Amino acid sequence: MARANSLYALSDRPPRSKREMYMNSIARILAATDLSDNSMAALHTSVLLAELYQAELHVVTVVPARQGNTEDLLGKARKTIEVRAADELAKLCARLKKSPVNVQTRVVTGEVVPTVLQLAHDLKIDLTVAGTRGMGSKDLGSIGGVAERLAHAAATDVLLVRPDHSDLFNHICVAVDFSELSVMALKRAAEIARLMKVKELKLLHVLHLPDEYWLTGLSEKESLAKLSGFARQHMQEAVAGAGLKSLQTVECYEEGKPAETLARMAVANKADLLVMGSHGGTAASSAVVGSVAAKTIRAIPASLWIETDPKFKLGFLRALGKLMGLVND
Template identity: 30%
Template sequence: MRALLYILESHPSQTQQAVMLSIRRILWPTDFSKGADRAFPHAAALASWHEAELHVLHVTEGRSGNAPDADIPIPKSTLSSLLSGDGDPPPHVDLDALTLVQEQREHRSPPEAIVGYVEEQEIDLIVAGTRGRRGLQRLLIGSVAEEVLRTAPCPVLTVRGAADRAPAWAVRNILVPVDFSDASLEALRHAKELALTYGAQITLLHAVEEVIYPSAYGVEPANLPGPQVIERVEGSLAELVQAEVGHEHATVEAKVGYAPSTILDYAEMNEVDLVVIATHGRTGFERMLLGSVAERVLRRAPVPVFTVPSFGKSLLPASDDS
């Protein structure tokens, strides 16, 4: 493990003028479940800190006995109670000052409706829960969450229905899995700006996967990853920090293991508050490698996951968008 001492100690209240991500419109899709409710403080905080519109979308698949007794628009009093779901509301978030856009639509496919709304309204970021209602009205995980993740043309922040380690505004440690692809470098650049937003430190993690061949291949165990490989990988990660991160407190780690398990274990054991990961997205061959890793991490991550697609919209300012 190698620590690079570029440190930024701050808090969202102190960094609002330094926020660099270009976020003008945030979408919070809801099915009125507790899982969806859990995501609202994250959406409201980011909308407030970026002075962005907050769009609220409820998609129904037609009337059903499982449909919740709720409707759009959601009263401000209800949203205010959701904002305090973690105990205390995020600092410097005033619902009355937010530009709220609320809409209800009926569609046979909630994922298609959500992505269609994103494209129609030019949404920059989706913030959604990962534990929704069962049956027709369920939102996320599995069919809806993963389909949105695969096809949305913008980053997606997913928030677990269970309690996270940190409330919406208290992100202090950001984990960025890096496989040295262009997509993972784009995720790292987004993580850098999120670190400015939250006043957080960043850890770059690369999983060195063991490749064990059949004995007929004649490959000796000595060819498996060893300390020298780990040291070289950490050196490459350190170079990335110098080139792409620069001024935050950043740590680099290389671990031997299956990528999804390595990422999840590290997040569980090291007080990670947010995972920022790339997805190669779309369908077919492009979903292999890091894209499928992102979906596996989404299913089991103990903390919110910010996914950055390799296609579509970047939230980076023009000078950083490459």
Template identity: 30%
Template sequence: MNTLKRIMVGLDLTEMDDTLIRYTAFLCSISEIEHVYFIHAEKSLDVPDEVLESMPNGMPADEKLRTALVEKVESHFGSDSRVQIDVQVVEGTPLKELLHWSKVKHIDLVVVGRKFRMRGSGVLAQKILRNGRVSVLFVPENEGTILNHIMVSVDFSDYSLMALERMLNSSLLRPDVRITCLHVYQVPTGYITLGIHYEDFDKRMQGFARNKFEQVLARFPALKDRATLRLVKQENEDDVGELIMVECKRAKADMLVIGAKGKSAAALFVLGSVTEKILRFNDDIPMIVYKKKDEEIGFLDALLGND
């Protein structure tokens, strides 16, 4: 079952749009994505003349912007009619509009840019992630179009296994795509109390992880011939986000996949999750954060005023 049929791409009229459109076209070419919504939200469509001067005359601001975006999208997608394309320009707060339309259109994945040097703060992408409902793909500003090796961060929780299952069912996995399941573990300080040597406890923790991985392979038979387990020990002073990104780069992964627990509206601005720690260190690898759509009411309904 393909769990990746309808995606939404947030555009902001910066150089990042070219990267996002190009990468989205690449994903569509290797998968069974059926519908892509490109959406740009302006707080006010009373757009300055200098922004519109190179666009067709005799049109309202939203139509001028949409015409320009349609041309840019078509330049990357060409005449491929297999994927249905919808380009929209709407008025309103970008965060609220993207969340609203992702719910209305039953979007499986929102694609956003991960900026570092380009114009714009890139804060919107992280705010979308925090809403607690929609899965998000972060695309770095200089990303190329390749997907031969996917790394999935696995702690054997329900959330990481959900992410693994969603990836397996996403249609992004061509037969030649390799999967590495990355597990970061720690040696608990309890080994002292139990009278066990550190090295022995370390081996026990690795053995525990390998046993868990065998259970994962039994649950997802499709992984048996293409997935490997990569174990990394986290020392007390290590940042788990940095560790995961170092391993991704060391393994030359083309994409990182993680599962994240949703947050309620009350916890919206609480930082420190593993996801956000990874984002701090990830400047060049596309990353999908899968979430459970029906986990809780959360921030989206609080923002939109729904009961």
């Protein structure tokens, strides 16, 4: 029966090694910071990444617009903010062996997320970096509203950095569901690992048994065994397609609900960075961030790199941005 066969559509996919997959290049990085203590780890990480990628670094502080003459108020504070941003960058760059290619700072007024999105578009940014929590946030283990909205809406890759992170990432995990975007995420994780001299990658796959598994005529145990076999086969193909020969890989499988299980696996593997695609194999074309990614953003207790598909997100978001008046051609 067709519906039953669709539960195991993985077995019909061609090997990933035969597909050409291209990541976004990282030549321009945008660090969005409110200069709070919680945001310093993200700023530090963006400077390190700019050094490793030899990328341009653009640092922006957005002062939220309020009633009254905001620009007059900003004019008085702008110099103070710019001086602090410059001081923090100078301290961070002094620790590096090789400074980033180019560093620019900006202080602007407006709504934080739309302003950052517009700036990322105007500057042709490849990676947007922000802290998971901003000014005044005491819950360091969860994602703040601004960070979550950036992750949902950015047309770039997004890196959300925990406030308690320091220096390089040492325990990198990547979520793999065998979609094209997850293979791109796998390649990105390998690239980051090599740049940061991490020798091992943990590959996380959630075995999610659809509610309709009984339509196959198999028991739950038999269905899980078959699904597990397909997953291991396709993991080998994904690893081969991503070119991970120089890295040690550890495959981790667990059954459960994708987002919750992925977060649990990240904790069990002591991940300080989880790399994942913004969409999985079943994401609807109208979603900017797939449902699993969206739930994982809220649940994950590690820094999170979200790999985007530039063809999909740029096309969708430019159309949406025009309707909302956020994007000007």
